[in-house]
Amino acid sequence: MTAAVVSRQYACAKCPLRARAIFREFTAAELDYISTFKTGELTVDKGATVLVEGAHSAHLFTVLQGWGFRYKLLPDGRRQILNYVMPGDLIGLQGSLMEEMRHSVEALSPMLLCVFERDQLQDLYRNYPGLGYDITWLAAREEQMLDENLLSVGRRTALERAAYLIAFLHHRAVTVGIGTRGIFAIPVTQQHMADTLGLSLVHTNKTIRKLINAKLIRWRDGGCQVLAFEKLTEMAGWSPDLEEKRPLL
Amino acid sequence: MTAAVVSRQYACAKCPLRARAIFREFTAAELDYISTFKTGELTVDKGATVLVEGAHSAHLFTVLQGWGFRYKLLPDGRRQILNYVMPGDLIGLQGSLMEEMRHSVEALSPMLLCVFERDQLQDLYRNYPGLGYDITWLAAREEQMLDENLLSVGRRTALERAAYLIAFLHHRAVTVGIGTRGIFAIPVTQQHMADTLGLSLVHTNKTIRKLINAKLIRWRDGGCQVLAFEKLTEMAGWSPDLEEKRPLL
DNA sequence: CGCGGTTTTGAGAATCCTCAAAACCAGTGG
DNA sequence: CCACTGGTTTTGAGGATTCTCAAAACCGCG
Numbered sequence: 001m002t003a004a005v006v007s008r009q010y011a012c013a014k015c016p017l018r019a020r021a022i023f024r025e026f027t028a029a030e031l032d033y034i035s036t037f038k039t040g041e042l043t044v045d046k047g048a049t050v051l052v053e054g055a056h057s058a059h060l061f062t063v064l065q066g067w068g069f070r071y072k073l074l075p076d077g078r079r080q081i082l083n084y085v086m087p088g089d090l091i092g093l094q095g096s097l098m099e100e101m102r103h104s105v106e107a108l109s110p111m112l113l114c115v116f117e118r119d120q121l122q123d124l125y126r127n128y129p130g131l132g133y134d135i136t137w138l139a140a141r142e143e144q145m146l147d148e149n150l151l152s153v154g155r156r157t158a159l160e161r162a163a164y165l166i167a168f169l170h171h172r173a174v175t176v177g178i179g180t181r182g183i184f185a186i187p188v189t190q191q192h193m194a195d196t197l198g199l200s201l202v203h204t205n206k207t208i209r210k211l212i213n214a215k216l217i218r219w220r221d222g223g224c225q226v227l228a229f230e231k232l233t234e235m236a237g238w239s240p241d242l243e244e245k246r247p248l249l
Numbered sequence: 250m251t252a253a254v255v256s257r258q259y260a261c262a263k264c265p266l267r268a269r270a271i272f273r274e275f276t277a278a279e280l281d282y283i284s285t286f287k288t289g290e291l292t293v294d295k296g297a298t299v300l301v302e303g304a305h306s307a308h309l310f311t312v313l314q315g316w317g318f319r320y321k322l323l324p325d326g327r328r329q330i331l332n333y334v335m336p337g338d339l340i341g342l343q344g345s346l347m348e349e350m351r352h353s354v355e356a357l358s359p360m361l362l363c364v365f366e367r368d369q370l371q372d373l374y375r376n377y378p379g380l381g382y383d384i385t386w387l388a389a390r391e392e393q394m395l396d397e398n399l400l401s402v403g404r405r406t407a408l409e410r411a412a413y414l415i416a417f418l419h420h421r422a423v424t425v426g427i428g429t430r431g432i433f434a435i436p437v438t439q440q441h442m443a444d445t446l447g448l449s450l451v452h453t454n455k456t457i458r459k460l461i462n463a464k465l466i467r468w469r470d471g472g473c474q475v476l477a478f479e480k481l482t483e484m485a486g487w488s489p490d491l492e493e494k495r496p497l498l
Numbered sequence: 499c500g501c502g503g504t505t506t507t508g509a510g511a512a513t514c515c516t517c518a519a520a521a522c523c524a525g526t527g528g
Numbered sequence: 529c530c531a532c533t534g535g536t537t538t539t540g541a542g543g544a545t546t547c548t549c550a551a552a553a554c555c556g557c558g
Contacts, residue, residue: 072400075486080403082396097389099493103396125382129374132381139388140346146395147331147352151321154329154402154447158546189504198403203546205505219505222556237324244348407514438536452514454537468537471524 005042005115011035017064017087017248020177024245033128034249037120042113044068050091050105050113057095058118062249063087066111067187071195072103081196083145084108084169088176088248090138096121109187116249134247141246148238153198156236158207161197164236166217170226171240185223193224254291254364260284266313266336266497269426273494282377283498286369291362293317299340299362300354306344307367311498312336315360316436320444321352330445332394333357333418337425337497339387345370358436365498383496390495397487402447405485407456410446413485415466419475420489434472442473 012018013031026034042061044050050068051057063085070082070091082103085091095101096118125132145168152164169186178184194204208224211217216228216235226232233239261267262280275283291310293299299317300306312334319331319340331352334340344350345367374381394417401413418435427433443453457473460466465477465484475481482488 070396072396074400074404078404080400082399093385094389094393097386098393099490102393102490122378122382125374125378129371129378129381132378132385133371133374136342136381136385136388137346139385139392140343143388143392143395144343144347144351146392146399147319147321150331150395150399150402151323151329153399154445155323155327191504195403200547201504202506202548205507206546209506222504241351242348440536449515450536451516451538455514455539458538471536 005040012038015064015248022175022177022243022246023088023248026248030128030131033124033131037116037124037249038114039117040115042115044107044111044113046107046109048107050107050111051095051101051103053101053104055095056100057092060090060092060096060116060118060121062114062116063089063091064112064114067108068105068111069108069192069196070103070105079195080198081192083142083149084172086173086176086178088246090135090249093135093139108192114249131247131249134249137247138249149196152236158197158199158203159210160236161199162193162204162207162211163216163232164238165193165196166211166224166226167229167232167236167238167240169224170229170232175243183225183227185221185225187223189222254289261287264313264497269337271424271426271492271495272337272497275497279377279380282373282380286365286373286498287363288366289364291364293356293360293362295356295358297356298353299356299360300344300350300352302350302353304344305349306341309339309341309345309365309367309370311363311365312338312340313361313363316357317354317360318357318441318445319352319354328444329447330441332391332398333421335422335425335427337495339384339498342384342388357441363498380496380498383498386496387498393490398445401485407446407448407452408459409485410448411442411453411456411460412465412481413487414442414445415460415473415475416478416481416485416487416489418473419478419481424492432474432476434470434474436472438471 012035017023018026041064044066050061053072065087068085070085071079072082073079085105091105092101094103148168152161156164166186173179173184173186190204190208191201193208194201197204199207208219212219216231218225218227261284266272267275290313293315299310302321314336317334319334320328321331322328334354340354341350343352397417401410405413415435422428422433422435439453439457440450442457443450446453448456457468461468465480467474467476
């Protein structure tokens with residue numbers, strides 16, 4: 001058993017995630033509506049596939065807890081990780097809007113998801129245009145992240161790429177409030193890193209080792225921990241955008 | 250003079266682009282509204298910058314004619330082309346939704362653009378939720394293309410990548426109705442290709458030469474012409490999705 | 499203790515890069 | 529009509545990066 005639907009835990013208004021500073025305030029009416037839109041919660045085991053390429057998903061999800069990643073495969077099995085998902089992110093939008101999903105999503109850790117019905121999406125746009133706008137905003141944000149990733153894979157050196165990726169994930173996690181109590185681990189293996197960076201496992205390992213030896217990161221608790229965020233961003237030639245408040249569906 | 254605003258040419262209902270098979274039907278009311286939303290047209294010279302990274306654009310554009318590309322730069326000038334734009338594509342959405350643009354857009358050929366006011370976007374969502382939905386759909390489509398591009402740059406070999414890129418652009422162009430009268434040229438230089446593929450100019454040239462020697466493409470009229478589309482897609486391990494009808498703003 | 503998954507190391511080979519220069523080509527001005 | 533110019537494509541060559549193959553080391557867990 002890799003996934004299980006659980007009954008509603010709490011109303012959206014009381015969602016602990018929503019209280020975090022990065023998310024914008026919703027009106028009471030919006031919260032009520034979202035509560036209707038939400039049909040349940042879903043827990044997913046680490047390693048389980050949340051959404052699979054080719055399917056036409058009947059659901060949309062908001063991540064409440066845990067990490068996952070989006071990826072695509074070539075016919076012969078080569079894998080490219082496109083982006084990571086973490087609390088507050090919306091997944092499955094493509095599968096809801098288009099005929100079918102063009103990528104898959106897998107859980108990196110146990111995940112807790114909020115489930116929405118695809119069929120209610122039209123209704124949402126009609127009754128709460130502001131929320132529709134929010135969904136577009138979230139899609140534009142995803143595009144922004146992909147742009148930066150593509151720049152990285154296409155034009156940064158292996159070392160810059162690794163530094164960028166780690167800094168990027170760390171920054172997102174901190175922004176959304178993961179590991180506010182000190183150092184936390186990004187729950188990936190070096191194989192995941194390799195498939196994100198567009199490098200082989202062996203070369204990824206050698207590259208990451210340089211970052212470890214330079215004491216910019218360490219590898220512990222089944223993942224990657226950041227020790228010197230600034231040095232990573234500098235190495236990558238990247239500066240994080242200042243984060244505006246964002247919607248949470 | 251690289252860009253000039255022109256007075257309104259014709260109502261959206263009579264837009265010649267809209268008549269093409271790939272675009273979905275709009276209701277008379279929608280067309281009326283879009284006509285209001287549209288504030289003018291803009292011509293842009295080949296090589297001119299349409300939108301620049303860092304700016305907070307007051308405008309949104311729909312491409313009516315011509316080709317362009319979106320790109321990002323690293324601090325030292327390395328360039329990654331993220332995607333191409335052609336008739337029917339919406340550009341500048343990011344700059345309208347977020348604080349500022351995270352990429353630039355440049356014209357590959359003379360372009361004709363439809364201009365919309367960013368400030369009216371909220372109004373559009375409120376009054377025509379279906380159009381809001383359309384905009385989200387377009388954003389999701391852009392994401393889909395980026396996903397495939399990232400897969401390509403990250404995991405395909407140089408030859409596969411080149412084959413994919415050319416097949417991809419050719420397919421998009423055909424779908425939107427460019428060059429329906431026989432063979433047409435994709436208006437790029439090999440430098441553009443290189444910056445899209447994440448390769449050096451020299452290696453790109455050698456790779457493209459293989460495709461030319463195999464008679465899959467030819468290089469003529471200042472661009473790339475496709476001679477054997479199927480062979481390209483097969484070489485890339487890619488099959489184009491079937492194209493649903495899409496909105497045109 | 500044994501097992502499977504993950505990280506590490508070594509080594510030779512393929513890919514891709516940089517540097518440098520030549521060839522080609524379309525447009526400009528004499 | 530031709531020389532000149534700037535942009536683009538092509539070629540060669542040596543070198544750096546990255547890959548594959550293979551095996552060892554490590555590590556948490558049953």
